[in-house]
Amino acid sequence: xxxxxxxxxxxxxxxxxxxxxxxxxxxxxxxxxxxxxxxxxxxxxxxxxxxxxxxxxxxxxxxxxxxxxxxxxxxxxxxxxxxxxxxxxxxxxxxxxxxxxxxxxxxxxxxxxxxxxxxxxxxxxxxxxxxxxxxxxxxxxxxxxxxxxxxxxxxxxxxxxxxxxxxxxxxxxxxxxxxxxxxxxxxxxxxxxxxxxxxxxxxxxxxxxxxxxxxxxxxxxxxxxxxxxxxxxxxxxxxxxxxxxxxxxxxxxxxxxxxxxxxxxxxxxxxxxxxxxxxxxxxxxxxxxxxxxxxxxxxxxxxxxxxxxxxxxxxxxxxxxxxxxxxxxx
Amino acid sequence: xxxxxxxxxxxxxxxxxxxxxxxxxxxxxxxxxxxxxxxxxxxxxxxxxxxxxxxxxxxxxxxxxxxxxxxxxxxxxxxxxxxxxxxxxxxxxxxxxxxxxxxxxxxxxxxxxxxxxxxxxxxxxxxxxxxxxxxxxxxxxxxxxxxxxxxxxxxxxxxxxxxxxxxxxxxxxxxxxxxxxxxxxxxxx
Numbered sequence: 336x337x338x339x340x341x342x343x344x345x346x347x348x349x350x351x352x353x354x355x356x357x358x359x360x361x362x363x364x365x366x367x368x369x370x371x372x373x374x375x376x377x378x379x380x381x382x383x384x385x386x387x388x389x390x391x392x393x394x395x396x397x398x399x400x401x402x403x404x405x406x407x408x409x410x411x412x413x414x415x416x417x418x419x420x421x422x423x424x425x426x427x428x429x430x431x432x433x434x435x436x437x438x439x440x441x442x443x444x445x446x447x448x449x450x451x452x453x454x455x456x457x458x459x460x461x462x463x464x465x466x467x468x469x470x471x472x473x474x475x476x477x478x479x480x481x482x483x484x485x486x487x488x489x490x491x492x493x494x495x496x497x498x499x500x501x502x503x504x505x506x507x508x509x510x511x512x513x514x515x516x517x518x519x520x521x522x523x524x525x526x527x528x529x530x531x532x533x534x535x536x537x538x539x540x541x542x543x544x545x546x547x548x549x550x551x552x553x554x555x556x557x558x559x560x561x562x563x564x565x566x567x568x569x570x571x572x573x574x575x576x577x578x579x580x581x582x583x584x585x586x587x588x589x590x591x592x593x594x595x596x597x598x599x600x601x602x603x604x605x606x607x608x609x610x611x612x613x614x615x616x617x618x619x620x621x622x623x624x625x626x627x628x629x630x631x632x633x634x635x636x637x638x639x640x641x642x643x644x645x646x647x648x649x650x651x652x653x654x655x656x657x658x659x660x661x662x663x664x665x
Numbered sequence: 666x667x668x669x670x671x672x673x674x675x676x677x678x679x680x681x682x683x684x685x686x687x688x689x690x691x692x693x694x695x696x697x698x699x700x701x702x703x704x705x706x707x708x709x710x711x712x713x714x715x716x717x718x719x720x721x722x723x724x725x726x727x728x729x730x731x732x733x734x735x736x737x738x739x740x741x742x743x744x745x746x747x748x749x750x751x752x753x754x755x756x757x758x759x760x761x762x763x764x765x766x767x768x769x770x771x772x773x774x775x776x777x778x779x780x781x782x783x784x785x786x787x788x789x790x791x792x793x794x795x796x797x798x799x800x801x802x803x804x805x806x807x808x809x810x811x812x813x814x815x816x817x818x819x820x821x822x823x824x825x826x827x828x829x830x831x832x833x834x835x836x837x838x839x840x841x842x843x844x845x846x847x848x849x850x851x852x853x854x
């Protein structure tokens with residue numbers, strides 16, 4: 336690195352004007368929630384437990400004084416979901432939080448390992464009711480046109496002519512390879528069904544979504560339920576989960592939240608099993624969260640990437656343009 | 666055997682893919698909020714020069730390619746092969762037409778080029794960004810015209826043809842940008 340590059344490394348990667356727009360959006364978000372009586376809360380970023388999602392990698396540290404060995408692990412939260420559900424279980428009513436979340440190993444033009452998340456819960460809502468309110472929020476903050484919803488199944492039937500809930504791995508491979516470039520074959524032989532679906536969605540479908548107005552994709556495969564509740568459809572189950580896309584960018588993920596502690600624990604254990612096969616570290620299960628879950632009122636919630644929201648509002652092409660100091664020069 | 670995993674992929678990294686040495690052009694991190702992360706990689710095949718796009722699962726690996734860029738002096742052409750010498754080891758390398766490619770249009774004896782070696786064998790030649798070459802043939806232009814507008818073709822001592830301003834004459838020496846194949850300026854002898 337040249338001296339000139341070194342000496343300008345202290346500068347913010349966002350312009351001061353963008354940072355003013357950023358502050359304006361944060362204040363518009365808080366105003367939106369205040370008008371609707373949604374309570375702003377804060378929960379710990381450093382916790383004794385953390386999410387088990389096999390594809391989210393956490394940062395950990397320990398609670399200790401210098402020179403005194405400690406085995407007390409703490410985890411930076413990949414999302415404030417567990418703590419916020421404990422508040423909901425304690426009758427908080429509708430709540431939101433705008434906070435930093437931390438995901439290890441994620442750097443790119445849409446990713447920074449520490450990023451700003453909006454997490455929002457509405458008791459009494461299902462995922463479709465929450466989609467309506469998320470759309471109002473985007474209309475007020477991004478000045479977008481009213482959005483539209485499409486099911487995950489309809490999306491794959493339109494683009495690839497198979498039902499993602501019932502298709503076998505072999506069917507998916509066949510349909511997909513007609514679209515995927517032939518030279519991809521050798522490398523994607525090892526894809527399982529969900530990896531295929533995620534690859535097809537990310538590569539071919541996502542870039543087309545939400546070009547005119549926000550697009551809400553709902554009812555995901557059971558195997559991608561995460562923390563959403565399941566619903567029986569004919570011969571299969573769907574997860575009552577949705578994703579919102581604006582101009583090809585995935586902006587947020589929402590659930591009609593699972594309230595069943597036994598089912599939740601089973602999913603955690605499944606996650607840990609997958610983690611074990613991937614030789615990922617195994618975090619302790621969040622026992623406070625599991626204990627609170629039986630008191631969780633029926634509700635829907637969404638996590639939305641605020642840096643990406645600001646990218647869309649300012650027409651930025653990289654997350655760096657909306658962060659004061661990105662990972663590379665933090 | 667050195668292996669690189671997707672999180673080490675960065676521009677310029679030399680790796681083996683489909684048994685050919687390649688150079689990574691661009692690596693984009695793609696990750697659905699819930700689910701598998703991917704690396705969408707643009708990669709240049711160093712044998713063919715073609716850039717292709719491929720998707721890897723995060724954590725996938727590629728074998729490192731033993732590819733080195735070495736500064737070498739261009740010595741001469743014997744009609745079928747072009748000869749280069751490393752000024753450090755004095756080792757000489759001969760390359761044929763397929764390896765030299767378009768670089769032959771810009772090579773003047775004694776000029777320093779970048780020779781890319783794969784497992785010790787020349788894979789490609791990159792001429793200097795700027796070369797000074799003599800014009801051996803061009804239509805007589807109008808001496809008074811210094812505007813540079815229009816231009817005309819001029820044949821250089823290496824056989825390359827570039828567009829030059831009308832005031833440039835045969836036997837003059839000019840500076841050429843080899844990356845674009847365009848005239849830059851007059852050059853001193």
